[in-house]
Amino acid sequence: MDIVFSDASVSFAGRQAIHPVSVALTERRIGIIGLNGSGKTTFARMINALVRPTAGRVTIGGLDTVTDEEAARGRAGFIFQNPQHQMILPVLAEDIAFGLKNRGLSKEEVAQRTEAVLERFAIAHLAKRRIHELSGGETQLAAIASVLVTRPDILILDEPTNQLDLKNRSLIEQTIAALPEQAIVITHDLPLLDGFDRVLLFHEGRIAADGTPADAIRIYREIAAC
Numbered sequence: 001m002d003i004v005f006s007d008a009s010v011s012f013a014g015r016q017a018i019h020p021v022s023v024a025l026t027e028r029r030i031g032i033i034g035l036n037g038s039g040k041t042t043f044a045r046m047i048n049a050l051v052r053p054t055a056g057r058v059t060i061g062g063l064d065t066v067t068d069e070e071a072a073r074g075r076a077g078f079i080f081q082n083p084q085h086q087m088i089l090p091v092l093a094e095d096i097a098f099g100l101k102n103r104g105l106s107k108e109e110v111a112q113r114t115e116a117v118l119e120r121f122a123i124a125h126l127a128k129r130r131i132h133e134l135s136g137g138e139t140q141l142a143a144i145a146s147v148l149v150t151r152p153d154i155l156i157l158d159e160p161t162n163q164l165d166l167k168n169r170s171l172i173e174q175t176i177a178a179l180p181e182q183a184i185v186i187t188h189d190l191p192l193l194d195g196f197d198r199v200l201l202f203h204e205g206r207i208a209a210d211g212t213p214a215d216a217i218r219i220y221r222e223i224a225a226c
């Protein structure tokens with residue numbers, strides 16, 4: 001799926017958070033890195049129409065995120081930094097089914113797709129569990145399942161390994177590696193980017209490097225001076 005930024009910029013209250021950027025993202029695994037406040041989340045949110053460009057345009061599979069907002073958003077699923085906040089219903093299976101219910105699917109299809117996605121991420125045993133009783137790793141998997149059940153082409157994950165222990169971090173790393181979907185991952189966990197096709201480094205609202213993980217991380221270390 002082609003994601004194309006054409007001179008797209010974002011200002012918040014007159015302050016430019018993203019300077020005009022023109023870039024096409026087509027790779028299967030794309031990382032986004034940079035210091036706190038460098039613009040990573042704002043840039044990623046522009047992809048699924050959560051943030052509109054103040055100027056320029058962003059298209060996803062040819063759909064403009066402003067004029068085709070709803071369809072564009074349907075193509076890119078977003079997992080937030082605190083994924084429990086994006087789960088709406090208290091019980092996991094109900095929350096996953098909720099995302100499908102407004103799409104005109106039959107009751108049987110909702111049940112079948114919910115069951116299949118729980119199996120896919122090996123969390124079927126948690127189907128009846130309350131969301132706030134899930135561990136950090138389970139919550140991350142649950143959020144991935146509840147977004148992918150709606151079949152977006154692209155999954156955007158915002159710091160998916162934040163606050164996870166080594167075991168859960170490794171589980172999420174393997175889960176991301178195995179996704180057939182295109183994935184865009186914002187992270188401060190640099191080893192997570194091993195094997196990624198492309199990494200964008202943000203600095204002060206601009207792309208400061210765009211290349212292999214090793215190249216982008218090298219420049220990041222120079223910027224961070226450590």
Ligand SMILES: Nc1ncnc2c1ncn2[C@@H]1O[C@H](COP(=O)(O)OP(=O)(O)OP(=O)(O)O)[C@@H](O)[C@H]1O
Pocket residue numbers: 012013017034035036037038039040041042043202
């Ligand atoms: N809704 C908003 N209103 C005003 N300013 C905002 C808003 N969202 C982001 N910003 C500002 O835009 C800049 C970039 O923020 P952004 O969240 O994109 O950075 P980030 O690189 O994802 O940071 P972090 O690594 O800390 O999550 C920051 O200065 C931030 O304060």
